[in-house]
Amino acid sequence: MEFGPFCSATAVGFSFLLTVYSAFMHSPTIDDGPHLSAGLSHWYLGRFDLYAVNPPFVRAVATIPVLGLKPKLDWAHYENRTAARAEFAVFRDFVRANGISTIQIIALARVMSFLLMLPGLWILYCWLANWQYSPMAVIGVSLWCLSPSMLAFQSLITPDAAATSLGVVVLYRFRRWMEIRNTWNALLVGMAASVAILCKTTWLVILPPAFALVFIIWRVACISWPVASDLRSLLVGLLLGMCVVNVAYGFERTGLKVSDFTFHSQMMIKVSGQSISDDTSFLRSSLRGLRVPLPGAFIEGVDLQRYDFDRGYRSYLMGEWKHGGWWYYYLVGFLVKEPIGFQLMLYASILHGLWNCKRWSRDSIREWSLIVTPPLLIFGLVSSQTGFNHHMRYVLPAYPFLFIIAARTVTLGKSWKWFSYGCLTWQAAAVLWFAPHWMSYFNEVAGGPKNGHKWLVNSNIDWGQDILMLKWWQDKHPEAAPLNAAMFTGFDPKDIGLKFKLPAPFVKGQPEVVTKDGLRGPQPGWYAVSVCMLKGLYFSVPEGDGEWSSSTENFTYFLNNFTPVEMIGYSIYIYHITEEEAARVRAKLLAEEAEFLKAEGANAGAGVAK
Numbered sequence: 001m002e003f004g005p006f007c008s009a010t011a012v013g014f015s016f017l018l019t020v021y022s023a024f025m026h027s028p029t030i031d032d033g034p035h036l037s038a039g040l041s042h043w044y045l046g047r048f049d050l051y052a053v054n055p056p057f058v059r060a061v062a063t064i065p066v067l068g069l070k071p072k073l074d075w076a077h078y079e080n081r082t083a084a085r086a087e088f089a090v091f092r093d094f095v096r097a098n099g100i101s102t103i104q105i106i107a108l109a110r111v112m113s114f115l116l117m118l119p120g121l122w123i124l125y126c127w128l129a130n131w132q133y134s135p136m137a138v139i140g141v142s143l144w145c146l147s148p149s150m151l152a153f154q155s156l157i158t159p160d161a162a163a164t165s166l167g168v169v170v171l172y173r174f175r176r177w178m179e180i181r182n183t184w185n186a187l188l189v190g191m192a193a194s195v196a197i198l199c200k201t202t203w204l205v206i207l208p209p210a211f212a213l214v215f216i217i218w219r220v221a222c223i224s225w226p227v228a229s230d231l232r233s234l235l236v237g238l239l240l241g242m243c244v245v246n247v248a249y250g251f252e253r254t255g256l257k258v259s260d261f262t263f264h265s266q267m268m269i270k271v272s273g274q275s276i277s278d279d280t281s282f283l284r285s286s287l288r289g290l291r292v293p294l295p296g297a298f299i300e301g302v303d304l305q306r307y308d309f310d311r312g313y314r315s316y317l318m319g320e321w322k323h324g325g326w327w328y329y330y331l332v333g334f335l336v337k338e339p340i341g342f343q344l345m346l347y348a349s350i351l352h353g354l355w356n357c358k359r360w361s362r363d364s365i366r367e368w369s370l371i372v373t374p375p376l377l378i379f380g381l382v383s384s385q386t387g388f389n390h391h392m393r394y395v396l397p398a399y400p401f402l403f404i405i406a407a408r409t410v411t412l413g414k415s416w417k418w419f420s421y422g423c424l425t426w427q428a429a430a431v432l433w434f435a436p437h438w439m440s441y442f443n444e445v446a447g448g449p450k451n452g453h454k455w456l457v458n459s460n461i462d463w464g465q466d467i468l469m470l471k472w473w474q475d476k477h478p479e480a481a482p483l484n485a486a487m488f489t490g491f492d493p494k495d496i497g498l499k500f501k502l503p504a505p506f507v508k509g510q511p512e513v514v515t516k517d518g519l520r521g522p523q524p525g526w527y528a529v530s531v532c533m534l535k536g537l538y539f540s541v542p543e544g545d546g547e548w549s550s551s552t553e554n555f556t557y558f559l560n561n562f563t564p565v566e567m568i569g570y571s572i573y574i575y576h577i578t579e580e581e582a583a584r585v586r587a588k589l590l591a592e593e594a595e596f597l598k599a600e601g602a603n604a605g606a607g608v609a610k
Helices: 003-025 032-045 057-062 087-098 101-131 134-145 148-154 160-179 183-199 202-220 227-248 266-272 282-289 296-311 329-337 340-355 362-384 392-411 414-433 449-454 467-476 557-561 579-609
Strands: 314-317 320-323 483-486 525-530 539-542 548-551 566-568 572-577
Touching: 003 101, 003 134, 003 148, 032 057, 032 087, 032 101, 057 101, 057 160, 057 183, 087 101, 101 134, 101 148, 101 160, 101 392, 134 392, 134 414, 148 160, 148 392, 148 414, 160 183, 160 202, 160 362, 160 392, 183 202, 183 227, 202 362, 202 392, 266 296, 314 329, 329 362, 329 392, 340 392, 340 414, 362 392, 392 414, 467 566, 467 572, 557 579
Parallel strands: 483 525
Antiparallel strands: 314 320, 525 572, 539 548, 566 572
């Protein structure tokens, strides 16, 4: 048996086992639970209204084995308006109907979605093995299989990891078309591109400029090339891909006029001509009369996704909250989230390549253009969208190409080979040490997962994934009753058996924010608080009795005033507060509030005087 294929297959098998482990250990997250409900709606209702901001391919595939389990379904909160975003309410009803069985149901769907990783991993290996040699292919595949970010999201139903896998397939097929520019390869490009877009619409934006840039670079590197005929064959392939998208949606509302849509985003309003004020203008009537050759739900999903960035949301980075985002958010996130070993290999490879740029041949320029272009475009695109910054998973499709660049170090010489193996071993040790909490992973420079909240929140550390583990902890600690819990979650934990009530809030300057019993500030007892609640994420939280309430900064007082006695994963802190501690901190918070109100009053008085 050859060394390369055996080692790569072993890495993929190991990654699969880790994915299964994670899938069954973690509760439904904020997003992948609603994807489950949306996927079931495609099969049972034949509709695509739920979770329209993402195409249906991944969740439809993931929910195939769930159909055999015949779960209880509740469509009471279903709405056929994509803008209603009813998938979240529908999933809450699903958990209420199925209870703890929801965990096994969603775990099975998660394991099914791992199959979509295999095409990307296979292509990555073949790409490197055919182009360079086997050790580089083994290192590239191993970096993927031992990536905390990939492990975290390939064990969910969200489309990010699948879109990452299919993106590799598209670029590889495009490379084959560039080498052998016939109709068959062009058709394969179109098919692969359509499936990638059906995973995530990011590729709809990335692929056209990526194809154009690579085409230009390869054209410059060639002596002669019959461009027109080549482009015609590629266009035919891409048109076939458009047909595949329509087939996936069952031609649902395909061919609607632009005037039949009600757009929300500024981009779609301008493109459609809805922003033109003169109803009689020729441009307005022409644009609004055009028929769109894509499914209605697909177009509405693109519009809603764009609308989210237009209106913006409150975002967090390095201890700062603000409305909107930062252009450098994803660069900082990459530095603190990705393993040091992987980053050392990546930067060493980049610096070595730049230092030896005079040695670049035409062949190497052509080949590396296919690898460098996608991550540059992906990071550039997401960094330009500063309406909000919540998730590092948005740059996940760039990672396989970064793995290829990093794996190049093994080809630079004997010492570099051992450097690569050492870095990979370091990464493997980190992944296993923090298993299965890869979503909360932060590297050593960032202070590890325990200090991750100082850098990022949301799906980068706490996405509600550890609530099942909290239930197991409660079962083992009967003394921790009654439990007060403030959870960042998309379902009510009481429906899977967690017994809790909402802690008393304390918002500085808002004495009216109290519990139903009129309590405010810390009280003695046991507490479980999600990291996102500790950091002041604005969200609805379950109260433990079937009701939900809004939380702004209701529970931030825990983080700086109490020391946790235990952690569930790295996303839920357990506190045990005595009567003395509660009284001391309440007095401190009230004193700080009095000073705050005094300063506010003084500032208001100064403003009136002016």
